[in-house]
Amino acid sequence: MSSHNPSSTAAGAAPLASSNTVRGASPSAARGAPPNTFVRRQLPELVVGLCLLAAPFVLPQLGMSADLLTRILIWGLFGLGFDLLFGYTGLLSFGQAAFYGTGGFVTAYLLTSGIVPHMLLALLIGTVVAAAAGLVIGYLTLRRTGIYFAMSTLAFGEMFYFLENSAFKSYTGGENGIAGVPPPEIALGFVTINISSGWPMYWFVAIFFFLGYVVARRIVKSPFGAVLKAIRGNPRRAMALGHAIQNYKLTVFVIAAAYGGLAGGLLGVFQAYMPPDAFALDTSAQLVIQTVMGGAGTLLGPLFGATIWLYLYEGLQQISNIGAYWKLILGIVFVVLVTVFRHGVAGGVLDFVKRRRKTSKEVDLEANSDIMAQLDIVPPIDGHASGAPVLEARGITKQYGGLTAVSDVSFSLSEGEIRGVIGPNGAGKSTFFAMLAGELATTRGQVFFRGQDITGIGVTAVCQMGMSKSYQINQLFESLTVRQNTMIPVLARSRGKYRVDMLRGLHHAAGLDEQVNAAIELVGLTHQADTLVSELPYGEKRRLEIGLALATGANVLLFDEPLAGLGPEERVHVVALLKSIRKGRSMVIVEHDMDAMFELAERITVLYEGRKLAEGTPDEIRMNPAVQAAYLGGMDEHEPA
């Protein structure tokens, strides 16, 4: 809190004078990206590459054959895509076998039938067809979330199994699969490389794995990847902050399908045979289990999981009397892992590394630069007549069955105004607010934002136009840091509601750090910028909640009980904060704290039982007998204050 210096006269969007000194390196050093920054950023790629190179010389000592390692890499590649989907975006699919099988069978069919003799082209086509299948299945299954998604992906996955055995039997060989997939042969024009089984095949697959890993890591480190993590953390807030999450989900689903398709294609090439059980539920299940055992959200987790699975399988087969029970043992290990050791093997390693880093007090130098920049505000829409209301509701009504939560409320907010909305519990304030913000469809009536009808366009579009809301109950991304949280709304403003910039580094996004730092500074959380939100005290979470709405750059802000749950001291800070940000912004505040409300608001609207009871200056409202009656229980309902 040290950085927040409340001053009721502080004008404008400029960050408050900070007692904090600017930590970290100068901006120029950060922008210059010296070579050691590159090495640090690409360290995981380098390590993975070196491990892939070293594996053939080390792992055979542990009894791992070339075939086993190749198989592990194929599963690992399959798992890279799945981890983007599940580990990073939080979408647990049980139908990935559909894409593994599709890619595998398309590639195998093209190669064996001689339609496409070129191996790499056949793999590419297989991958593209799998991605197309992913587009269709993703479109259908992503219509619902959570358990529905898991169930419907599982069911559609099974559908592919049936299709392989019925409609496409003449192509896929039904229960026999496709045998005789030719060994890889890459014609480069001047030279043809023949790849035989054993170690050459390992190198062939290892190249694909490495490329797959590099791409997956770029996705994770891109602005696109940051949005994926936000979706996992809190999909509704990600949407409210201006990201079209449905598009992101579908995109990552297609990417995961493409990874599956490529892995399936390589499986057929590697084994010279494409088995029908690539489509089986057990394949999807194995992928899920391997990913969880190895550690979801780490990219390499699935690879570790596959190593455990396949190594365990081979190892247990060697022991007589136990071989038959290997899957039982595996099931028990899995249940124990899920129950007590949440983050898998790779997660455990990462946690250890992070703990080490924390003790060494490593601060992200470049990210702390440019603290003094100003937080931008979205310029108002062109063509808006000055003097006209910035936000207007005309007779909005919300009915739930027979219950009318909000009835025929008209409301108008002028430029630069701070408006209070009060009313006893159950007066319909939250419903009214949700309709203004586009979160809730109106039953009747319309909402206008700077003259444009925004009724029913949805919260994402509303946010993109320049209006945002902070919530009564914190809607934060708990597993991300304050900085990462703040990045989400800033990215929505700079990138629009959807953009496929998945190969672009986050560190290349222009002005991102400045805007993020400015927003964090504005709400006085600079000293906590790299703290996980789950570790913040409540009062600071509350300020971040406001900070997220501010960081969207909105010029109209809706605050739903910004003081909820705060102690007296924190209340003073937040009231000062709200006052300080008013330049260039219009605000509507719902609040129970009357003193704060009378101090902040220029005009107050009173809702009672879903209707507008009164509207006027704080003094008028104070004197209004109907309002007094409503609050003191003179009407038919008693309300505890």
Place this chain on the structure above:
Amino acid sequence: MPSMSLFLSQLFNGLATGLLLALISTGLTIIYGTLGVVNFAHGALFVVGAYAGYTAYSLTDSFMLAIAAGALTSLVVGLIIERGLMRMYYGRPPEDQILVTFGIGIILVEIVRSIYGGVSLSVSTPEWGQGIAHIGSLIYPLYRLQALGFAAATLLILYYLLYRTSLGLIVRAGIEDSQMVNVLGINVKRTFLLVFGIGAMAAGYAGVIDSPIVTLAPDMGNRILVDSFVVVVIGGVGSFPGAIIGGIIAGEILSLTSMFNPAYSDVMLFIVMALVLIFRPQGLMGQEGRE
């Protein structure tokens, strides 16, 4: 065009398959509705029931005892799972619950496999179920008719339990708002245990009823799991009437389309599910807003 009598017979077949699917899915849906957990071990519980019934049947030669044994075994297994593991999972994200029930399913199936081996077994139709029933002009295997009766009767009992008893009231209230039920001082823990047990029992019981019609194999649970998911996605997760309607729809689709092209009947099922997801994502009887 298929003849009228074939059509009628298939319609009937569809009803029989459908009610059995409805029974299994009811177990899934009441567990979800009350506990908020999708039980991915549901197919495995079906397998456990079927094999327990098989053992009891071969020991006692009484199919009625087999039904009792299958239902009781899956009930007990269900209770153990709830007490031993699920209880730790109510506060965890749905993904964890899915993963752990899925893992439990693997363990159950592998235990069955290690006891009975991986080969498929067949269960003979009980004596009182052999022969053919004549319904008007329709000729129909007697046992299938009886299986239909068993499923229908059990669904009626479940309906009674859910809609006419105080336990049912709690369960249905729990579906609406489990937190509120808890606040009202009702022992939710005991209700959860009971509901999980009943749901598991429905699966195991259905496993025994189904066993003379199909061949037993440890992997048969996968298909059951998939079909019951399709049923609840069509009907609406957490909805008891949805499970019944979804079950009958699924049964009829499987049965009627197989008249024209058996190879495509399974695929048709998924196409219908896709249509439901497009036009009524919450399921036919599902409520908007429930995830």
